[in-house]
Structure formats: C-alpha cells, structure tokens
Amino acid sequence: MTRPVDRRTGFSVVSASFFAAGVAVLLALTGCTGEKVATSSPSAPTSSAPASPTPSAPAPAAIALVPGGTAEQNLPYFDQVNRATLAANPNAKGRDFIDALVAAGFQKGDMQLTVDTTTIGLKANSIQFAVRMGDTCLIGQNGADAGGYWSQAVPVLPTGTCLIGQTRPIDW
Numbered sequence: 001m002t003r004p005v006d007r008r009t010g011f012s013v014v015s016a017s018f019f020a021a022g023v024a025v026l027l028a029l030t031g032c033t034g035e036k037v038a039t040s041s042p043s044a045p046t047s048s049a050p051a052s053p054t055p056s057a058p059a060p061a062a063i064a065l066v067p068g069g070t071a072e073q074n075l076p077y078f079d080q081v082n083r084a085t086l087a088a089n090p091n092a093k094g095r096d097f098i099d100a101l102v103a104a105g106f107q108k109g110d111m112q113l114t115v116d117t118t119t120i121g122l123k124a125n126s127i128q129f130a131v132r133m134g135d136t137c138l139i140g141q142n143g144a145d146a147g148g149y150w151s152q153a154v155p156v157l158p159t160g161t162c163l164i165g166q167t168r169p170i171d172w
Contacts, residue, residue, distance in 0.1 A: 084100070128140065
C-alpha cells in the first residue's frame with residue numbers, strides 16, 4: 001500500500017501530519033504562544049542595604065566505592081573511574097581500564113577483559129571489561145562499535161562469569 005505524497009515537499013501526507021502534530025506539541029510544552037512578553041529595562045537599586053546572601057545548593061555527595069555493596073550501588077563509581085580513564089586517554093586500552101579500576105579499589109581477581117586486537121592484529125572496534133560483585137557484574141564497553149563508553153549492571157552468567165566469549169588473562 002502506498003501513501004499519498006505531497007508533490008510540493010516530497011513528504012508523505014501522513015509524515016507531514018505527524019511532523020505538524022509534533023511541532024504543535026513541542027510548542028505547547030515550551031509555552032510558546034506567539035505573544036510578545038513585555039520587558040522592562042533594569043533599574044538602579046533603590047536601597048543601599050547589602051543584599052542577603054543567596055543560599056547555596058548542597059554539595060553533591062561524593063561518589064565512592066561501596067565495599068561489600070551491590071553492583072548497582074557501585075555502578076556510578078565504576079562509570080566515574082572509566083570516564084576519567086577516557087578523559088585522560090581517549091584511546092585507552094583494556095589494561096588502562098583494569099589498572100584504573102584496581103587503583104580505584106575494585107578487586108583485580110574479580111575482573112574480566114576482552115582483547116584489544118583482532119585475530120589479524122587490527123585494533124578491536126570495541127572492548128569490554130567487567131567486575132564481578134557477588135551475583136551481579138559491572139560491565140563496561142568502549143569503542144566505535146559501542147558508540148563510545150557504555151556500562152550496565154547485569155546478573156552473572158550461568159558459567160559464573162561476566163563476559164561471553166574469549167577473554168584475555170589479567171596477569172600483570
């Protein structure tokens with residue numbers, strides 16, 4: 001079944017209708033009514049009394065490793081460490097991630113890592129690294145095929161591991 005096409009725009013009539021409806025919803029959500037809002041020029045203060053201090057927002061809680069915590073509790077810290085690794089070295093390899101995670105307090109014996117190169121010696125399009133925490137895993141992935149850095153907390157596989165497929169020894 002073909003959809004009718006507007007000869008002027010080349011868009012299907014249905015697509016144009018959805019587009020117009022989307023624009024209307026967007027304008028409604030942003031409060032744009034097409035009316036001009038009166039503004040006034042700033043005036044000089046009328047009082048010479050000092051302004052009261054503006055209360056500051058509370059400082060965000062520090063993100064830290066939660067020893068004995070769940071993978072979900074430690075995911076923000078895992079992400080912070082991995083993003084810092086990438087900020088310091090956008091071309092970070094698997095060892096860079098593992099070393100940073102160990103320095104941040106994660107246990108090397110609980111980690112897994114995929115290889116950095118393909119079987120013919122080319123740079124892998126993405127790498128994965130994981131930390132097992134009880135019955136859950138923190139998994140990070142970075143590379144072009146992943147669209148950059150991603151992470152998640154997932155249950156341990158039935159094999160007792162976090163990653164599927166061939167991993168490399170973490171023997172340094």
